[in-house]
Amino acid sequence: MKLRLWIALHCVPRFSTVFGRKVRRSLLFTTTRFQSSTPINTSHDVTEEMKRQRPIDDDKPHFPGTWKSTYVDTMQFIKPELQDTIPIYRVLNWEGDIVNKSEEPNLGQDTILQMYKTMVKLHTMDKVLWSASEEGRIGLYIKCDGEEGANIGSAAALDFLDVIYAQYREQGVLMWRGFTVDQFIDQCIGNVRDGGRARQMSLHYGSRELNYVTISSPLATGMPQAAGTAYAMKRAGSKNCVACYFGDGAASMGDAHAAFNFASTMEVPVLYICRNNGYAISTCSDQQYRGDGIASRGAGYGMCSIRVDGNDTFAVYNAIKAAREIAMSESRPVLIELMTYRIANHSTNEDAVGYRKKEEIDFWSRYHPIDRLRKYITKMCWWDDEKDSEWLEETWKIVLDALDGAEAQLKPNPFEMFNDVYDEMPPRLRKQAESMQRHLKEHQKEYPLLEKYTPE
Numbered sequence: 126m127k128l129r130l131w132i133a134l135h136c137v138p139r140f141s142t143v144f145g146r147k148v149r150r151s152l153l154f155t156t157t158r159f160q161s162s163t164p165i166n167t168s169h170d171v172t173e174e175m176k177r178q179r180p181i182d183d184d185k186p187h188f189p190g191t192w193k194s195t196y197v198d199t200m201q202f203i204k205p206e207l208q209d210t211i212p213i214y215r216v217l218n219w220e221g222d223i224v225n226k227s228e229e230p231n232l233g234q235d236t237i238l239q240m241y242k243t244m245v246k247l248h249t250m251d252k253v254l255w256s257a258s259e260e261g262r263i264g265l266y267i268k269c270d271g272e273e274g275a276n277i278g279s280a281a282a283l284d285f286l287d288v289i290y291a292q293y294r295e296q297g298v299l300m301w302r303g304f305t306v307d308q309f310i311d312q313c314i315g316n317v318r319d320g321g322r323a324r325q326m327s328l329h330y331g332s333r334e335l336n337y338v339t340i341s342s343p344l345a346t347g348m349p350q351a352a353g354t355a356y357a358m359k360r361a362g363s364k365n366c367v368a369c370y371f372g373d374g375a376a377s378m379g380d381a382h383a384a385f386n387f388a389s390t391m392e393v394p395v396l397y398i399c400r401n402n403g404y405a406i407s408t409c410s411d412q413q414y415r416g417d418g419i420a421s422r423g424a425g426y427g428m429c430s431i432r433v434d435g436n437d438t439f440a441v442y443n444a445i446k447a448a449r450e451i452a453m454s455e456s457r458p459v460l461i462e463l464m465t466y467r468i469a470n471h472s473t474n475e476d477a478v479g480y481r482k483k484e485e486i487d488f489w490s491r492y493h494p495i496d497r498l499r500k501y502i503t504k505m506c507w508w509d510d511e512k513d514s515e516w517l518e519e520t521w522k523i524v525l526d527a528l529d530g531a532e533a534q535l536k537p538n539p540f541e542m543f544n545d546v547y548d549e550m551p552p553r554l555r556k557q558a559e560s561m562q563r564h565l566k567e568h569q570k571e572y573p574l575l576e577k578y579t580p581e
């Protein structure tokens with residue numbers, strides 16, 4: 126009982142602007158409501174389990190902490206470096222050929238072309254917004270260059286009602302769900318059309334309609350929240366799961382470990398999708414961890430896990446689809462490690478030249494996930510160079526028009542920052558709002574840009 130309350134309070138997310146307080150309350154309500162009507166057995170009587178497995182008087186270990194183990198009479202240390210490395214599942218090779226025909230996903234021409242076209246549009250949006258950020262037209266920007274396959278392959282395998290917790294380099298997942306280029310740019314610019322009313326930093330997208338929880342800057346924040354949400358959904362009898370994206374760097378956060386353990390012990394349907402792109406800003410993976418990547422951690426928490434070629438859109442699709450099936454049918458978390466490479470600098474704030482070689486970046490640019498899928502669709506005679514350049518040109522037009530349109534919009538009124546924090550504004554916040562109002566009136570001349578804001 127106490128544990129349930131703890132999880133409800135700590136793991137049910139404090140959604141920010143877009144999801145708002147109402148969502149948090151309704152999830153809490155769901156959690157408490159189902160406590161009395163549909164009790165879920167979340168605790169195991171280990172001793173009872175042991176008795177069922179084997180008689181208590183045999184010469185086998187009966188420690189509650191490891192009742193499946195056996196005794197040995199020679200000392201054995203486990204040296205992970207002597208164990209087999211987890212293999213990487215792939216479907217398409219670099220030439221765009223299916224390696225094992227039985228693994229070809231039955232997605233059909235229309236869906237595969239839609240996936241490819243979305244990857245190209247995503248790539249173009251990233252390119253334009255990167256430059257716009259460098260020119261100071263929008264705030265900070267982060268590209269998912271090289272990770273388009275991981276984004277779109279996974280998004281296509283999820284059900285629309287699965288709730289997504291993303292890190293920040295998963296704009297493709299949101300795009301696949303229907304977030305428009307206009308909406309992306311409105312958010313990055315923080316104009317009056319932005320669903321978050323410009324109260325978040327650029328890139329901190331969220332959409333209640335698309336079941337995409339607003340992004341939090343502190344790494345791994347969403348990971349325990351995802352476990353809590355999956356727990357609430359399980360108790361509510363939902364037919365959906367939670368998908369939580371995180372990076373190899375975020376996997377080192379304490380919250381990642383708490384999340385894995387909660388999800389596993391509470392047996393909740395959540396997919397922990399790690400984009401292992403080799404770097405956490407300037408920290409490369411061999412400085413980040415000593416074990417066999419992130420997938421190896423799954424077993425330690427009793428989670429199913431798999432390592433996948435994250436640059437192979439089909440392998441990502443198949444793995445997420447199968448992982449979702451396991452999570453839902455067995456009500457348990459699954460850890461999926463997508464091996465990929467961050468081609469771009471971490472963000473427009475930093476320069477990657479200091480910590481990695483140009484040849485390394487060139488290598489991965491040559492073997493880009495978009496090229497691999499293009500080779501496949503070209504070999505299937507669904508696509509050709511002419512269609513490719515036409516679509517590329519169209520995506521540039523879509524993005525540039527959206528940028529112009531977004532820049533022409535007014536900004537939300539600065540007083541918006543005080544709204545929606547509480548159901549009713551408390552006196553101390555009202556005092557701050559009034560103080561700001563007085564300040565702006567007194568120093569109007571110092572704020573010429575205010576005319577670009579909507580009136581109160």
Ligand SMILES: Cc1ncc(C[n+]2csc(CCOP(=O)(O)OP(=O)(O)O)c2C)c(N)n1
Pocket residue numbers: 294342343344371372373374375376400402404405406467471
């Ligand atoms: C708690 C916390 N510490 C540090 C940061 C600064 N920070 C932002 S992104 C990042 C790297 C994350 O790397 P990774 O999880 O591998 O994701 P990637 O950028 O490679 O997609 C760091 C350290 C942060 N946002 N939050």
Ligand SMILES: [Mg+2]
Pocket residue numbers: 372373374400401402403404405406467
């Ligand atoms: Mg990384």
